[in-house]
Amino acid sequence: GENVEQHPSTLSVQEGDSAVIKCTYSDSASNYFPWYKQELGKRPQLIIDIRSNVGEKKDQRIAVTLNKTAKHFSLHITETQPEDSAVYFCAAAAGGGRRALTFGSGTRLQVQP
């Protein structure tokens, strides 16, 4: 099955700096790569996703890049704000419904004001 590894486990940045979280996956059949944000005591919520037919996707201050050859993808948050503080999860899934999303272990991002 799929195995998703995520780094770093914790990340502390100053407000206004950029944050980068990296993930690798093992199943070459995976073609869907979402990122979820989970605030303390809340449910995970999708913030951005990318499919294997594109290499980069951007939505305001967040962007995701995908390298299918190397089987890794990254989340980039620019101009970080205190409200970006949360746990971020990457995930991967293959089409056809063979498997549900497999999540990475999470990155706790702390944005210092």
Place this chain on the structure above:
Amino acid sequence: DTAVSQTPKYLVTQMGNDKSIKCEQNLGHDTMYWYKQDSKKFLKIMFSYNNKELIINETVPNRFSPKSPDKAHLNLHINSLELGDSAVYFCASSQARGTEKLFFGSGTQLSVL
């Protein structure tokens, strides 16, 4: 109007007891899931149902039994609760299997004493 709702929000019980968690979605989605989030925040798939049919059952002890009376509901029954079952259990739904956005419920914090 909550899209994915699960009850109860908190469940405190003794070892050996049997308990159930209920989940309902009003999004018209065909696929529903149960995820377990442990104390280290790791999110792991337990079950997935598509239109009332079990399609994914990930190495979960048979003390856990999901039931889907219709495609809008997916309940989780746990027999003979153990200390290691303590976790947050999230119900989720998606339009299609695997490669679509997950909508999570608010979670059920289960504490086994």
